[in-house]
Amino acid sequence: MIESLAVAMIAFLMGGILKGAIGAGTPVIVVPITSIYFGVHHAVALFVLPALASNIWQAWQYRQNIEDRGFVWRLVISGAVGAFFGTLLLAALPADLLSIVVGSLALFYVGFRLLKPDWSLRYGLARMLAAPAGLAAGLLQGAAGISAPISVTFLHAVRLPRERFIPTISAMFTAMTAVQFPSLIGVGLMSWQILAISVIACIPLFAGMPLGAVLVRRVGVRLFDRLIMALLFVIALRLILGAT
DSSP, X not given: OHHHHHHHHHHHHHHHHHHHHHSOOHHHHHHHHHHHHXXXXXXXXXXXXXXXXXXXXXXXXXXXXXXXXXXXXXXXXXXXXXHHHHHHHHHHSOHHHHHHHHHHHHHHHHHHHHHOTTOOOOHHHHHHHHHHHHHHHHHHHHHHSOOTTTHHHHHHHHTOOHHHHHHHHHHHHHHHHHHXXXXXXXXXXXXXXXXXXXXXXXXXXXXXXXXXXXXXXXHOHHHHHHHHHHHHHHHHHHHHHHHO
16 A cells, blocks of 8 residues: 555656656556556546646746637536546446546657647637547546547647647636546545545645746756656556556
């Protein structure tokens, strides 16, 4: 138990560093790592409260940089709806299948980022696709705890500058996790023990965020991003192989 808690805290610290650096990506690190020790169901539940707290803080911190509120509201509302139905899927699907899904999503995210680094989406088309993209991201967030293959990829393709990207995706994540939290309680996946660990996990997560902001200025976004991608690749393979 002590080992699993220590690994979970390290995972949240790493996730906080990534979030502080680029504004997103925390669940892509935290959920696969904690899934190894807690199982996917509890890993998703464990992540919700720290994610909700950190995204509220980051959305508020960068709130003045939101320009197109209609675009953001489409993502927020559809993401929340998707997260509710995704949580129902989480409660119904077997753990091994979810482990394979989480690992596959992480691999997809790594592969897409490496193979299509310059892919972009016209902003007018992106506004039209905001609602379905938010819905799909919410479904992934609720069912597997990871929405990055859709949410991060979609907003990255729009080429939003960092100061707009961070509040946009943070608002979206806030909506999804705000719906996830009571939904997880309702389906019986949020125990008092998981809730207690979640509260403690907020400490390394918030501690890592300013470290990430400093680190990204020192080593550069590209090198830092490549290091994270390599780590995710190893974690994803571990999850998939462990479930097969």
